[in-house]
């Protein structure tokens with residue numbers, strides 16, 4: 001949930017310092033959103049849960065900026081021949097998705113080359129912006145962020161999750177498309193890196209602010225907003241104040257929206273059961 005770079009330290013223990021990575025369980029399907037440094041711990045827990053059984057995983061990447069792919073070489077299941085991993089994402093700037101992912105495992109950066117991995121990995125660039133993973137229907141939508149970046153909407157039988165880790169609000173008609181894309185989501189995980197004043201100094205950087213995230217979620221009838229892509233310079237206290245401020249905005253608007261800030265190990269259950 002951290003943006004840009006991992007931030008270990010005493011100031012970030014509660015919300016956590018790992019970069020973008022979320023696991024979604026829909027029935028038997030395991031869908032991973034982004035491969036930030038949080039992926040390392042997820043890999044350990046998956047191997048622990050599945051022991052010697054085959055592991056079938058799908059990874060959806062928002063984009064190939066470092067903080068969203070850096071966990072992949074440290075994802076233990078890719079070193080197991082019983083693991084099948086399908087990676088889907090936009091092409092990344094210039095060289096394509098496969099080059100972006102395998103490049104970070106070249107010998108300059110990492111000891112094990114991608115070609116030597118014993119697992120079965122398929123890398124596919126998104127062609128279709130609407131597809132299915134098992135019983136989950138997935139839609140992608142372009143984000144407003146440098147390079148080629150997307151967000152995803154997952155329709156599972158239990159509910160709708162929307163994931164936009166890196167995006168800046170647009171003005172005018174484009175924003176209407178975004179509102180329709182996130183409409184009535186049960187959970188919206190959204191880039192809310194800045195407060196209003198910080199955002200004014202970072203317009204055009206491709207990240208959002210709390211005020212705009214709340215406004216967008218309220219307009220679109222979202223049920224729960226999860227603030228995401230925390231600024232590396234924001235400690236736990238600052239994030240507490242972001243959550244308090246966001247809730248005060250909801251109250252002022254007499255909305256029902258719930259707001260939380262993403263934190264390491266956070267679990268959200270959808271559906272009544």
Ligand SMILES: [Zn+2]
Pocket residue numbers: 003004065067068165166229
């Ligand atoms: Zn990022």
Ligand SMILES: [Zn+2]
Pocket residue numbers: 063065145166
């Ligand atoms: Zn980015």
